[in-house]
Amino acid sequence: MNIKEWLTTLPGSPSVSQAADHAEVSKATFLRHEKKGETTAEYAIKIARAYNINEVQALLDLGFIEEAAVLEIAVDNALGFxxxxxxxxxxxxxxxxxxxxxxxxxxxxxxxxxxxxxxxIEDDAQVFNFPIPDQEEEFEPERYVAKRKRSEPAEGDDDYGSGA
Incomplete structure (x- = not known):
């Protein structure tokens, strides 16, 4: 968007002279910018602030920055907040x-x-039902405990001693 189009989006659609006066920037310089159809980022920011417009949006509208760059920084910053x-x-x-x-x-x-x-469809998947253990079956916790130490030698083993 060029500077003339952008000015029409501001509150009250100010003329170039009105916007320069409101933002307290050089009217002559801003008129030259308007004739070229483009302004500087500095002027865009000053005018946006004077009209309480988001300056990042102004820079986006005037093509000074790309939306992808703004989004990249915005997401990183927003996550922290x-x-x-x-x-x-x-x-x-x-x-x-x-x-x-x-x-x-x-x-x-x-x-x-x-x-x-x-x-x-019937053949899409097969359901497998795990068998439920019989409740009357006696539970032996020692069968399920991991033993880490070596088993003691019994009578008849090479390592067996009387212990005395």
Missing amino acids: AKNSQLWVEISKRADPEARRLFRAEGNPGVIDLDDDTIA
Whole structure:
């Protein structure tokens, strides 16, 4: 956007002279900028501040900076200011426990689709039920304990001694 178009977006759509007076910048210089169709970043910032317009938005509108550069810095800075609750909400949105964002398979046969309305074909998956242990079976905890020390030698082993 050129300087003339940008001025029409400001409150009251000021003329070049009015904007220069309001921002207390050189009227002659700003008129030359207007004739060329472009201004400097310094003038854009001064005028934006005078009209209580975000100066970063003014620099974006006038093509001094790219939106990608602003977003890169904005995200990094915003994360530091975010409350834990805000971070948690965003993480929850991205985690999506049903993985619907990961598997977009509408109308694609052969791809897992987690749509609730989809009826699974019988051969798609097999369900395996683990056997439940018999409750009456006697529980022997020693069978499940890992032993780390060497077993003691018994009578008849080479290492066996009387201990006396």
